[in-house]
Amino acid sequence: MKVTLHIHCPDRPGIIRAVTQFFHLRGGNILYLDQHVDQEAGVFFMRLECDFAQNDPGLSMLKESIAIELAEQYHMEWDLYQEGLRPRMAIFVSKYNHCLYDLLSRFRSGELEVDIPFIISNHEDLRHIADQFDIPYHCIPVNKVNKHEAETRQLELLQSHKVDFVVLARYMQIVSPLLIGAYPNRIINIHHSFLPAFAGAKPYHAAFERGVKIIGATSHYVTEDLDAGPIIEQDVTTVSHVHTVRDFVSKGRDLEKIVLATAVKLHIAHKTMVYNNKTVIFY
Amino acid sequence: MKVTLHIHCPDRPGIIRAVTQFFHLRGGNILYLDQHVDQEAGVFFMRLECDFAQNDPGLSMLKESIAIELAEQYHMEWDLYQEGLRPRMAIFVSKYNHCLYDLLSRFRSGELEVDIPFIISNHEDLRHIADQFDIPYHCIPVNKVNKHEAETRQLELLQSHKVDFVVLARYMQIVSPLLIGAYPNRIINIHHSFLPAFAGAKPYHAAFERGVKIIGATSHYVTEDLDAGPIIEQDVTTVSHVHTVRDFVSKGRDLEKIVLATAVKLHIAHKTMVYNNKTVIFY
Amino acid sequence: MKVTLHIHCPDRPGIIRAVTQFFHLRGGNILYLDQHVDQEAGVFFMRLECDFAQNDPGLSMLKESIAIELAEQYHMEWDLYQEGLRPRMAIFVSKYNHCLYDLLSRFRSGELEVDIPFIISNHEDLRHIADQFDIPYHCIPVNKVNKHEAETRQLELLQSHKVDFVVLARYMQIVSPLLIGAYPNRIINIHHSFLPAFAGAKPYHAAFERGVKIIGATSHYVTEDLDAGPIIEQDVTTVSHVHTVRDFVSKGRDLEKIVLATAVKLHIAHKTMVYNNKTVIFY
């Protein structure tokens, strides 16, 4: 059994030694340890991979021991993940297809080690792509009248299929607090600007209007504040006066694909931690 | 005589032919021609370099001909620059020295083909660098009481030394409308963020607070709206959770130096045109 | 009728005026003109887009006039393309699927304005992707014994389907002089390194071995010298000691996709010219 441990807690001497000692005593071999201290906030972060090749303690037993022997004493917030299990990922889309094509191509290539139980959309437009890649597609139209009902239906689907996290692959709707509450730091969005610049609607138009020389894309966890959640990944590309808004959109598509896929891969590999509306990204 | 011509005017057929014909008839050889059409605004831009090796028409004669034979018919806004003349550049600084060191090093290396009649600062701190590079240094303190007087003194210095353009090399004061009016699109500022994100004070702190994965620097012409003038050049660099605000400042210094110097060189080479609070940057 | 003209010829005064005059006299409106002089080689390059809205001279008539009235006098090499025609693009693949998925997704999204009559591969592995996107797939195994026969078969397919250009989307075979001769500067390859570093086989392994901090991808026209043809586009990404060869491969895939697609789009838009084993890329 291989496990990955995430910890954050108030910084104080001795934590690293205590944690490594803990795993050593149970016959675990530490494959990877990365630690970070937010000096300003006084918070200690750690990500640790441990292999129990011959001495599998069992996941629940291990969790219990961590709770009792480590977490309490150091006031740790923590998570323990067993490696090798494929998380279940749902994809939400509207009408733009580039991120969907990209995610499904990576999925079919074996690049994303997940299961994809279904795609949800508020439009029928991309059903043919879901069909092409043989993934169930649920069209749930959203409008002012049926909004609550639609979101309830979304949540039911997510829960009945035991979905672990959600990817908004250019889903052009604001996600409800209902879903955000059910999936805290587990809904990944792609926004087509280098946030915090150009939050909200039509960022490429706004960027063109402002005459920037660089455009970007940002992947972040969704919170109730629009486009203001913890940033996972950003990238940019240069533009100039020769580029029209249409060119921005076209160049931006490639950014969005890469930035979103990178964020999804980091999330799957348990390399992201959230604290204080920011992320710690382990490598 | 070599000249560079800048034009912008309403787009319509025949402009390129008319302009090239104009120079051809006067015995000029067009060394470079770049043109751009802002489709949305319907505006045509052109930058043209022409060599009158054997048929020097004289600068003022040429200007007169352009006004009569080209500009009127096509409703052109235009400028004509004689190449080979060294423009006069003033530098404004406060307490940060990295951009000043960088500009003066480039100047002494012959990389910037300008004259630098003086440096103005609101503090004494960097006088030693001016001395080291043998450039006059005027300390003009600015505070609430003497603000108008200080700005008048600045303007006098600029005008009496026939300064052509001003570089704010991390000058931590808001420049007065008096100066902006006297030097429209001829005051170059460096702002330490990828604008429009983090305009105003303490952008590195704000970027750190937001948890961005990319920081940037922006060079722009100064207008009366703070940090909102036409952008000349931007660049970015990646950061992560391991970087403190101090690291942002340190990484940002290198960006600021390069971005500001690039903008200054573009300005010197007459490769920038301003229209509609945006720039056209010819290569 | 809109046309795009490519010219290169010995540099001398008056070319721009002559060309613009030529189109003006035929009632054409020049939409775009970009020109470049290779000072060292003394060669003039031009790309010009012209719209004959009301005075369509006919493509062959126009070509004849260019030949007689411009090309001869200025010793021009030139090409004239009528816009709005979809070129026919063949794709060659082996076993890697990421570039194929990317090209076909872009094609189906309408991002690539081409027709794709077929895909050729030396293996059966990717047939399911061709099927998924509904493109004919020809498997032509290549080995030492049948090499000439296989290449002849490839060429027959290309010619019988009137293919305009070929994209090697990670085709792991050396292309024969037969094909290169039939498609000069019309076979686009993607190589997974920043050429000229790591030409030849296994560039990611070589890059890992050398301990570089940057890896890249290069798209180029295929010539008889392996990985030495005119470079169209390059891009890079950072790596560090934490990355294994497998990580290089994974990061590189994204580079390869973007770099190849960018090169293909430049080629389709007639924005590339080749001279002296180098490219001029108009924007």
Added chain:
Amino acid sequence: MKVTLHIHCPDRPGIIRAVTQFFHLRGGNILYLDQHVDQEAGVFFMRLECDFAQNDPGLSMLKESIAIELAEQYHMEWDLYQEGLRPRMAIFVSKYNHCLYDLLSRFRSGELEVDIPFIISNHEDLRHIADQFDIPYHCIPVNKVNKHEAETRQLELLQSHKVDFVVLARYMQIVSPLLIGAYPNRIINIHHSFLPAFAGAKPYHAAFERGVKIIGATSHYVTEDLDAGPIIEQDVTTVSHVHTVRDFVSKGRDLEKIVLATAVKLHIAHKTMVYNNKTVIFY
């Protein structure tokens, strides 16, 4: 007392625990721990910062304990650095001044926490810069006849001034095995290409000739194989057909400055380890 420990040794279970236990028992607080395993080579690397606020064991005592209690058992290669001591850095230059200006400006700004006992050059050209920044300048001409004598003189200067490491800031001479042997992995060079492309003389000319779309700079430790030592840092910038060799040189200068300064700062902070002609760069 704060110390930084570098370790590399054959990978096996228990190393992290043993090391953290070692420092814990001596009352040290681990401020930072980063570890890396080269899976292919089976080598474990660690960098650890430890603070002995109240229990200063003394540097030599600590070294002795490490040797006996850790290093032997785990077959470690290791180094221990006491923080807060300013290393002594010599600079070698020839005729190019940009890297020298940049390093000295950073030095005077307090950005580089070193002492600079002197600059060595084979030419008189840059003496005025040394004077300007008030650093001793030794001109030691090198030619075929006096080569051995010159190098002996260089080494004498380095040793008599207790120089810790050497920076070749565009020193256009091949450094002798004599110096390399005396300063293994302590001579930092800047090469003006993205190595391994364009090793040797005139890389910008070679890059221009090849028609690359990206140029770069590489900082590396000097070994006896020319331009083949362990790479510390690389960066690149885009170029196009509009850029002449002169433009490459000009754009490259900025790269060289940043890349060299970054490498120097990593070296000063003990964030580089060398193994197998590659570097591990801790953040």
